[in-house]
Amino acid sequence: MKKESVVSDKDVEVTLYTAAECKKVGYSEYLKKQKGFVPAVTWINIDGILEHDVMMDILKPFEIHPLIIEDILTPGQRPKIESYDKYAFITAKMVYFVKDELVFEQLSILFDQEHVITIGEKKGDVFDPIRKRLGVEGNGLRNAQSDHLVYEILDALVDASFDVLEIVGDRIDEKEEELLENPNITLLSDLRQYKRDLLYLHKAIWPLREVLSRMMHQEIKEVREETIPYLRDVNDHIYQCIDSIETYRELLSGMMDLYLSSISNRLNEIMKVLTIISTIFIPLTFLAGLYGMNFKYMPEIPWIYGYPTVLLVMLIIAISMLIYFKRKKWF
Numbered sequence: 615m616k617k618e619s620v621v622s623d624k625d626v627e628v629t630l631y632t633a634a635e636c637k638k639v640g641y642s643e644y645l646k647k648q649k650g651f652v653p654a655v656t657w658i659n660i661d662g663i664l665e666h667d668v669m670m671d672i673l674k675p676f677e678i679h680p681l682i683i684e685d686i687l688t689p690g691q692r693p694k695i696e697s698y699d700k701y702a703f704i705t706a707k708m709v710y711f712v713k714d715e716l717v718f719e720q721l722s723i724l725f726d727q728e729h730v731i732t733i734g735e736k737k738g739d740v741f742d743p744i745r746k747r748l749g750v751e752g753n754g755l756r757n758a759q760s761d762h763l764v765y766e767i768l769d770a771l772v773d774a775s776f777d778v779l780e781i782v783g784d785r786i787d788e789k790e791e792e793l794l795e796n797p798n799i800t801l802l803s804d805l806r807q808y809k810r811d812l813l814y815l816h817k818a819i820w821p822l823r824e825v826l827s828r829m830m831h832q833e834i835k836e837v838r839e840e841t842i843p844y845l846r847d848v849n850d851h852i853y854q855c856i857d858s859i860e861t862y863r864e865l866l867s868g869m870m871d872l873y874l875s876s877i878s879n880r881l882n883e884i885m886k887v888l889t890i891i892s893t894i895f896i897p898l899t900f901l902a903g904l905y906g907m908n909f910k911y912m913p914e915i916p917w918i919y920g921y922p923t924v925l926l927v928m929l930i931i932a933i934s935m936l937i938y939f940k941r942k943k944w945f
Contacts, residue, residue, distance in 0.1 A: 625664055626672065629657040629748060633757045636748050641672070653728075655760045659741065660733040663687055669733075676701065676731070678724065686722040689735050693821040695828050701726040702836045704764070704825060707818030708771055709778050710740050716778065716811050718818060721771070723764060725836055730763045740774035741767070761837045765844045768826070772851045775819055779858050782808055786862060786869070793869055797876040805873070809866045816859050823852055890945060894935050898928045 626641035630653035637651065644658075660672065669683055682703055685691055691705045704723040711717070720735040732741075744766050747753045755766060786808060792801055826849040829837045837845075905914070905924060914920040939945060 625661060625668075627659040627661065629659070629745075631655055631657075631748055631756055634751070636751075636756065655758075655763055656729045657763060658729065658731045659739070660731070661739065662737045663689075663733065663735050673724075673731070676724065676726075676729065682724070686733050689720050691720055693818070693825055695825045695834065697834050697836075701729075702834050704768075706768065706771055706822060706825065708734065708740055708774065709815060709818055710738065710774050711778065711781060712738060718814055721767075723767060725760050725764050727760060727836060730760050730767070732767060740770050743773075744770055758841075759838065761841045762844070764837075765841055765848065768822070769844075769848050769851070772819070772822075772848055772855060775815060775855050776851070776858075778815065779855065779862065782811060783858075783862060786865060790865075790869060793873055793876070797873050797880075802870070802873055805866055805870055809863065809870075812859050812863050812866070816856065816863075819852055819855050819859070823849065826852065886945065890939055893939075894932050897931050897935075901928055901931075 628639050628641055628644040630637045630639065630644070630651065632652075632654045635651065637653075641658075644656075658672075660669075663669070663686065664672070666683070666687060669687065673683060677700060679698065682696075682698075685703075685705065693706045694704070696703045701724050704725075706721045706723065708719040708721045709717065710719075717736065717738070719738070721739075722731075722733040724731040724733075732739075744755070744763075747755050747766075750756075755762060785804075789801060789804055789808075826845055828834060830842050830845050830849065832839070832842070901924060905912070905920075914924075917923075
């Protein structure tokens with residue numbers, strides 16, 4: 615016998631609201647009919663992908679196709695939007711920082727005229743500004759329908775991307791100062807990580823244009839004409855975000871080139887010093903080797919001033935070469 619799955623209220627947040635009232639209830643309470651309260655919109659937020667059977671239990675009342683559930687349970691989906699008879703389905707990416715770690719989370723959105731279901735891949739989201747607005751009586755969101763809530767969710771995703779870009783931009787500025795003062799291998803590793811993060815962020819934001827385009831062209835029946843101007847605003851923000859990403863990526867490329875140039879210049883300086891030292895010691899080594907030969911008949915061997923004279927000649931040669939290199943501005 616199949617074990618009955620249990621849905622925990624900790625995993626599912628249900629918000630019921632009208633223009634006059636907003637209530638947050640547990641999923642078990644939501645399943646019971648709300649006497650005397652008929653919500654205009656019901657927002658069900660699942661914080662973290664649950665087991666297959668639990669997800670089936672939650673989505674069963676909404677007659678969600680099993681293939682859609684498979685898409686929800688499979689991370690790494692490309693942002694997209696699909697329209698079905700009774701609902702529309704959106705896959706998007708949610709980006710935010712947890713401490714110092716950048717999180718890329720898949721977000722699935724199902725909505726019809728009265729319900730919006732958001733399903734995150736991991737614990738945590740970027741919906742706190744939406745929750746605050748829902749708590750304010752007379753807020754425009756409370757007076758709108760489900761498609762406006764979907765707009766707010768998409769707008770929150772793009773705003774979160776801007777927040778991430780601001781943090782990454784500040785870190786890049788700090789690394790730029792460090793690059794000018796002390797280029798090192800750890801710095802290069804950080805720059806590569808930032809470049810990789812920006813690449814993933816670009817892949818998360820760029821396909822969202824197609825989602826907004828289909829919604830703005832009224833290809834999705836759940837989207838009302840009144841919501842289209844708001845969607846255009848989100849679309850503009852996406853292009854601004856993409857421009858910022860490209861700017862930072864070019865800046866990082868320039869910084870990596872500057873790093874390689876700095877390391878190359880430093881190596882050249884080291885090689886120049888070593889070359890000068892080697893060049894000075896070549897004639898000195900020649901003299902030392904010449905008088906180090908063990909021949910019996912060398913005229914200078916019995917000379918009492920031979921040793922200091924050779925040392926003086928070697929000193930004069932070294933000083934002369936240093937003066938020559940200085941005039942040539944080799945150091």
